[in-house]
Amino acid sequence: MEGLLSETALAGLTAELVRIPSVNPAIAPEEGTGEAAVAAFARDWLAGHGVQAWLEPVIGDRPNLVAETRAGNGPTLVFCAHLDTVGTAGMESPFTPALRDGRLHGRGAYDMKGSAAAVMTAMAVLAREPPPGRVLAALVADEEHASLGAQAFVAAHPADACILTEPSEGDLVLAHKGFAWFEVSVRGRAAHGSRFDLGDSAIENAAAFVAAARRFDREVLRQRTAALVGPASQHVAMVAGGRAGRPTPSVASSASNAARFRGRSWRRWSARSRRWWPAAASRPTWSWCWRGRPWCAIRRRGSPSPPARRCDR
């Protein structure tokens, strides 16, 4: 056990994980290798250390790795880390781990194959003398994009507590905000540039939306604070629409909006936003589409994610 828990062994296992590319294909399609190879490595390593481990499908060839120790009855504790990484743009040797000044360098060493190695090591140690109840390891796919792996795991494995091993500079993080992404499409009416009087610029309407979203952030969300996580907030992350030299844009001016919220159900939150934004922009007659999808760090048992919505009118 000493050997397994030594710094050298942990760094060595981390290096082995770094050597296996697992770039998230959703955020770097040109190099996205997915999590299958590293998940299979983790499964085999755990099995070799006496831990029951298996792969669970998430999307395509991108599985979660799940492992378990069990002894009698008792609560279920989850250790969670993600297996995917961001892309490698600008890196010379992303998958050749290098130890310099006591630090391991390589894509994912910090975020978060070091944590995955720690979870695997903990499972190997616990498997020798399992504590009462269950301990599950969730090495999940797709955290860097849509957290599909975590959602699949939560849906399949009820648990009493979870330790997320995302790097935090050694601090204990005791609370977490949820977040949601929205895509809002704002419509206008196309017209030739010389007959602007017949048109209604979707870009200008989107600008009104952006201003409204900013006011909603400052005047409503930032007033809601909680001791451990501070205020709720929201920002517009992307705006697109129109083409140079073309007529007044008609439809596809859109804004993508990210929000953070806490202590409110998704339904209440989205209902309030949907009332607030058009009123704040003084454009209650907007025609707009709305797509929203919440991701929450913790979801209560039996409360499924609400479905994405499209086009109100």
Ligand SMILES: [Zn+2]
């Ligand atoms: Zn991470």
